[in-house]
Amino acid sequence: MSTLSYILEKGRSVPHHAPWPRAIADADLWTSAMRALSEGGLVLLGLWGEGSAVHMALLDEPAGTIGALSLEGLDSAGYPSVAQSHPPALRLERAIRDLTGLEPQDLPDSRPWLDHGRWDLRHPLGERGSALPEVSPYAFLRAEGEGVHQIPVGPVHAGIIEPGHFRFTANGETVVRLEERLGYVHKGTEALMAGADLSRGAQLAGRVSGDSTVSYAYAFAQAVEAAVGLVVPPRAIWLRALMAELERLANHVGDIGAICNDAAFPLMLAHCGVLRERVLRASNAAFGHRLMRDRIVPGGVASDLNDDGAAGLRSLLAEIRRRFPPLVELYDNTTSLQDRTVGTGRLRAELAREYGAGGYVGRASGRGFDARQVLRYPPYDSLAFDVPVLNDGDVNARVWIRIREVEQSLSLVEQILDHLPIGPIFNAIPTVDDRREGIALVEGFRGDILVWLRLAPGGRIDRCHLRDPSWFQWPLLEAAIEGNIVADFPLCNKSFNCSYSGHDL
Amino acid sequence: MRKLLFGNLMRLPLTEPAPLPSDAAMEELANAVDTASRRRLGRSLSIRAVDAGSCNGCELEMQALNNPFYDIERFGIRFVASPRHADVLLVTGPVTKNMREALERTYNATPAPKWVVALGGCARDGGCFAGSYAVVGGVSKVVPVDLHIPGCPPSPTDILRGLLALLERASMGGRAS
Numbered sequence: 001m002s003t004l005s006y007i008l009e010k011g012r013s014v015p016h017h018a019p020w021p022r023a024i025a026d027a028d029l030w031t032s033a034m035r036a037l038s039e040g041g042l043v044l045l046g047l048w049g050e051g052s053a054v055h056m057a058l059l060d061e062p063a064g065t066i067g068a069l070s071l072e073g074l075d076s077a078g079y080p081s082v083a084q085s086h087p088p089a090l091r092l093e094r095a096i097r098d099l100t101g102l103e104p105q106d107l108p109d110s111r112p113w114l115d116h117g118r119w120d121l122r123h124p125l126g127e128r129g130s131a132l133p134e135v136s137p138y139a140f141l142r143a144e145g146e147g148v149h150q151i152p153v154g155p156v157h158a159g160i161i162e163p164g165h166f167r168f169t170a171n172g173e174t175v176v177r178l179e180e181r182l183g184y185v186h187k188g189t190e191a192l193m194a195g196a197d198l199s200r201g202a203q204l205a206g207r208v209s210g211d212s213t214v215s216y217a218y219a220f221a222q223a224v225e226a227a228v229g230l231v232v233p234p235r236a237i238w239l240r241a242l243m244a245e246l247e248r249l250a251n252h253v254g255d256i257g258a259i260c261n262d263a264a265f266p267l268m269l270a271h272c273g274v275l276r277e278r279v280l281r282a283s284n285a286a287f288g289h290r291l292m293r294d295r296i297v298p299g300g301v302a303s304d305l306n307d308d309g310a311a312g313l314r315s316l317l318a319e320i321r322r323r324f325p326p327l328v329e330l331y332d333n334t335t336s337l338q339d340r341t342v343g344t345g346r347l348r349a350e351l352a353r354e355y356g357a358g359g360y361v362g363r364a365s366g367r368g369f370d371a372r373q374v375l376r377y378p379p380y381d382s383l384a385f386d387v388p389v390l391n392d393g394d395v396n397a398r399v400w401i402r403i404r405e406v407e408q409s410l411s412l413v414e415q416i417l418d419h420l421p422i423g424p425i426f427n428a429i430p431t432v433d434d435r436r437e438g439i440a441l442v443e444g445f446r447g448d449i450l451v452w453l454r455l456a457p458g459g460r461i462d463r464c465h466l467r468d469p470s471w472f473q474w475p476l477l478e479a480a481i482e483g484n485i486v487a488d489f490p491l492c493n494k495s496f497n498c499s500y501s502g503h504d505l
Numbered sequence: 506m507r508k509l510l511f512g513n514l515m516r517l518p519l520t521e522p523a524p525l526p527s528d529a530a531m532e533e534l535a536n537a538v539d540t541a542s543r544r545r546l547g548r549s550l551s552i553r554a555v556d557a558g559s560c561n562g563c564e565l566e567m568q569a570l571n572n573p574f575y576d577i578e579r580f581g582i583r584f585v586a587s588p589r590h591a592d593v594l595l596v597t598g599p600v601t602k603n604m605r606e607a608l609e610r611t612y613n614a615t616p617a618p619k620w621v622v623a624l625g626g627c628a629r630d631g632g633c634f635a636g637s638y639a640v641v642g643g644v645s646k647v648v649p650v651d652l653h654i655p656g657c658p659p660s661p662t663d664i665l666r667g668l669l670a671l672l673e674r675a676s677m678g679g680r681a682s
């Protein structure tokens with residue numbers, strides 16, 4: 001029996017949690033799950049709280065299954081901190097503490113995370129309290145030594161990018177430590193979800209992170225459908241994957257250019273920018289929105305693909321297939337560019353594994369997990385594709401993973417266009433009169449996106465948690481930058497391209 | 506690499522107008538922006554983008570203005586790295602409470618005359634995040650706004666159209682705070 005099913009079977013199974021089980025644990029079972037995490041037998045997919053409960057989502061990688069484990073009926077004593085034995089849980093637990101007030105016992109770092117002391121309240125997802133009258137300045141970690149100095153950057157950055165704060169401690173040009181401080185774009189999305197109807201929920205989910213609007217809507221819709229037990233028409237299932245692959249294409253080609261630009265090679269940005277724009281225009285022609293926002297809805301999709309749209313996508317494929325290979329060759333053969341990307345920002349494989357790093361960050365450091373492949377959600381179960389994996393873990397490896405993924409997405413788009421079933425694109429959501437829970441893991445361009453939700457009788461959202469892959473990638477950026485020069489930070493940062501909005505929520 | 510670089514020198518620019526009839530509107534818009542910016546600014550308008558809590562969708566379309574299709578720099582419009590270099594603050598997002606002070610400080614660091622453009626539905630009134638404990642809800646609640654460009658996100662063409670409106674209004678002596 002797999003580790004995960006063993007643990008879940010020892011707990012009390014929750015009714016109407018689909019498609020994977022959720023079990024309620026006692027403190028002992030919670031602790032044995034913590035042990036499995038820290039020993040590497042399970043991967044932490046998410047950790048979130050509400051009222052008097054904490055939940056963790058777990059992945060059993062060898063078995064290819066996921067599930068959730070909960071501690072319920074917590075009081076002021078809190079719960080055993082997962083982070084004390086498993087560091088990837090740290091920021092999640094700091095966030096849980098800010099949002100719900102639930103106290104992780106022996107939390108190794110008790111500084112607030114999302115709560116900057118600027119809201120009018122505390123614990124918006126738990127028992128709400130009034131804000132503290134005074135906020136103490138955020139205590140950055142200390143670094144001491146001769147010649148060591150600090151460089152504060154942000155929250156407002158020099159480019160057109162999202163806000164966050166970076167505190168570099170440097171010795172000369174070399175970064176000794178990077179500390180991130182995030183939470184600037186926290187919008188309280190999960191509190192807005194509570195009590196919302198499904199269309200508002202879908203709207204909010206699609207606005208968690210702009211570059212992953214398709215993937216978030218996709219994951220949200222899947223979680224809802226799992227909860228109510230709705231089967232979506234085949235055509236809609238295929239169109240969803242089509243949009244997801246277009247989103248992946250647009251982001252990958254855009255980022256490949258942007259990474260090269262940060263290595264002082266703007267020619268690639270110009271060319272890749274053209275390809276990105278082509279993808280957005282073709283998506284607009286096909287689905288009526290450049291980013292395909294609000295096109296995936298619970299029950300199906302909101303716009304159908306007509307012949308003109310499909311023809312546009314086919315000529316897009318032809319164009320990228322013509323123009324992309326010379327760019328790859330250019331990347332591969334430009335020594336000034338390679339000089340910056342090879343060996344820079346190396347992320348060790350053990351760390352990527354420990355943190356369950358998703359997407360190109362994990363795959364460039366030897367972790368080949370891809371939700372499309374491992375969970376085989378349709379239509380990916382009937383499509384042929386490879387998941388590229390490299391072991392170097394540097395900026396160069398992350399660029400190559402993206403290059404390979406562009407090629408895979410091109411093939412997927414083509415396969416989808418070739419085999420797109422005909423028929424309806426939407427099934428109405430049935431009303432349910434009991435409590436239902438659903439969970440979904442969808443592969444976005446950046447990695448796996450987790451959505452867990454509980455619907456109240458009648459179908460409104462009771463609680464919805466959305467976990468961005470960046471939660472597990474941001475801490476790794478801190479590790480990868482160490483020992484690099486400050487000037488290579490933009491390069492490392494862009495090659496990770498973690499989401500701020502998705503993380504801050 | 507040589508081949509590609511050489512090709513670049515010889516090929517016609519990709520910059521709009523592309524040879525598509527439907528892009529005539531884009532060209533017209535481009536000409537109008539060009540004339541207006543020249544008249545008003547002697548070919549330079551510097552924009553500082555401030556993300557005050559956006560989902561990043563608005564930023565993606567702002568970035569697209571720099572791609573070879575829109576090539577916004579041909580109008581003398583540039584995105585700059587510091588508010589001290591800026592004429593316009595292009596602000597996105599429902600202004601989170603955690604970003605409010607940073608927005609105020611960026612505004613105060615921008616020399617007059619300056620304009621503030623609120624970009625996207627969130628920047629107008631908080632969009633779908635309005636009412637959250639974590640957002641202020643609309644840029645104008647924090648700094649005075651001269652123009653709002655609607656959309657979620659506005660397309661690059663919408664943004665260009667908005668900037669044109671700003672330039673036109675400015676050249677007619679509109680308010681610049």
Ligand code: SF4
Binds near residue numbers: 210625656659
């Ligand atoms: S207006 Fe739309 S795209 Fe812009 S920040 Fe708001 S939700 Fe994102």
